[in-house]
Amino acid sequence: MSDILHVIRAAAAEIAGGAAFALPEAILVEAGALKEVAPFIVEQGWKTPLLVADRITYEAAGARLAEACETAGVPLQITLVLANAQGDVIADEASVVQVLLAIQQHKADGVVVAGSGTLHDVARYAAYTAAIPFLSVPTAPSVDGFTSNGSPLIIRSNKLTIPAAGPVAIFADTDILRAAPGPMIAAGFGDMLGKYTSLFDWKYGRLTAGEPYSPEVAAITERALLACVEHAEEIGRHTEAGIQVLTEALIESGLAILLFGQSHSASGAEHHLSHYWEMEYIRTGRRQLLHGAKVGVACAEISTLYHELANTLGQESNSQWELIREEIRGLPTPERIRHLLKTVQGPSTIQELGVEKELLQRSLAEAHLIRMNRHTLLRARNEGTIAVVAE
Numbered sequence: 189m190s191d192i193l194h195v196i197r198a199a200a201a202e203i204a205g206g207a208a209f210a211l212p213e214a215i216l217v218e219a220g221a222l223k224e225v226a227p228f229i230v231e232q233g234w235k236t237p238l239l240v241a242d243r244i245t246y247e248a249a250g251a252r253l254a255e256a257c258e259t260a261g262v263p264l265q266i267t268l269v270l271a272n273a274q275g276d277v278i279a280d281e282a283s284v285v286q287v288l289l290a291i292q293q294h295k296a297d298g299v300v301v302a303g304s305g306t307l308h309d310v311a312r313y314a315a316y317t318a319a320i321p322f323l324s325v326p327t328a329p330s331v332d333g334f335t336s337n338g339s340p341l342i343i344r345s346n347k348l349t350i351p352a353a354g355p356v357a358i359f360a361d362t363d364i365l366r367a368a369p370g371p372m373i374a375a376g377f378g379d380m381l382g383k384y385t386s387l388f389d390w391k392y393g394r395l396t397a398g399e400p401y402s403p404e405v406a407a408i409t410e411r412a413l414l415a416c417v418e419h420a421e422e423i424g425r426h427t428e429a430g431i432q433v434l435t436e437a438l439i440e441s442g443l444a445i446l447l448f449g450q451s452h453s454a455s456g457a458e459h460h461l462s463h464y465w466e467m468e469y470i471r472t473g474r475r476q477l478l479h480g481a482k483v484g485v486a487c488a489e490i491s492t493l494y495h496e497l498a499n500t501l502g503q504e505s506n507s508q509w510e511l512i513r514e515e516i517r518g519l520p521t522p523e524r525i526r527h528l529l530k531t532v533q534g535p536s537t538i539q540e541l542g543v544e545k546e547l548l549q550r551s552l553a554e555a556h557l558i559r560m561n562r563h564t565l566l567r568a569r570n571e572g573t574i575a576v577v578a579e
Contacts, residue, residue: 216359299323349451376480385494
């Protein structure tokens with residue numbers, strides 16, 4: 189078993205009210221991890237588990253899971269989440285209802301999800317609503333949401349994060365993950381790069397608005413981020429070591445969110461831009477872009493903006509603003525972020541991503557409205573309230 193849980197549990201012991209009770213029972217990240225799923229289901233005593241996948245992820249992992257569970261004497265019922273009119277499987281009302289109906293129809297006592305971020309969001313919320321556990325089998329190292337206790341869902345074209353439940357276990361088979369499409373692997377790296385600006389925004393919110401903060405959770409997230417940066421070339425080549433590092437980093441980032449109970453460490457202004465673009469694409473009937481690909485490019489754009497703000501605003505002698513400016517200077521430059529994105533063969537600019545300049549400018553002015561409980565520097569800039577708490 190991975191030592192990730194040992195690290196997280198040690199951190200939980202240092203955090204008052206840490207959510208160690210909500211951590212998965214088991215995490216396995218290694219080649220061949222898929223073969224451990226059926227024994228775990230038997231051990232849990234599930235009698236009527238439901239497999240949630242889509243057409244692609246069923247081929248990648250679902251079919252082998254179903255065969256293994258059949259052999260183990262616990263047949264999986266199967267629901268393949270359908271794509272929308274644009275051909276995308278998205279986490280919306282229709283997908284959630286489809287899985288809930290399957291749970292009811294088969295009287296499922298557990299959910300096994302084989303897929304990436306979207307299917308996890310759908311399955312975790314459906315399982316939570318039905319008050320049954322779910323088990324995670326990632327098929328691509330594309331997001332850090334495998335362990336999340338919230339589901340970002342599209343409800344009437346708006347992105348809302350709804351409380352859900354984390355998985356009882358994660359079985360991440362690196363043989364399957366290495367075979368994932370290259371753009372999805374690059375997207376996972378992009379999601380991790382976004383921690384540069386989310387960690388900054390978290391510090392900014394703590395300094396200027398008294399937002400809750402945990403040094404232990406920030407340290408876990410930063411360590412996971414830097415591991416990915418250090419192994420960027422291996423991740424770009426899809427080596428076993430590179431995919432192992434990326435997958436463990438994504439899981440650690442997600443566990444840090446679970447431990448803190450909120451997503452400050454992993455989601456700042458860069459995620460707000462990504463969510464804004466996603467909602468715009470849904471409203472206009474366009475095919476979706478990969479979440480992590482958007483986050484990586486958005487991170488570069490936010491870095492550009494924040495470096496500009498450090499050079500033009502806040503000339504007061506207040507030591508807290510000096511600290512904020514110093515933190516901004518510690519952010520990688522947009523050129524460095526784009527170089528790293530290119531290293532893993534992902535899009536590095538809005539042009540390569542396919543986002544128009546007009547949409548970027550609109551999102552830079554309005555995306556903070558998506559999460560008004562977050563005090564990011566982007567929000568302060570847009571509201572004209574860039575200031576610091578008086579000492």
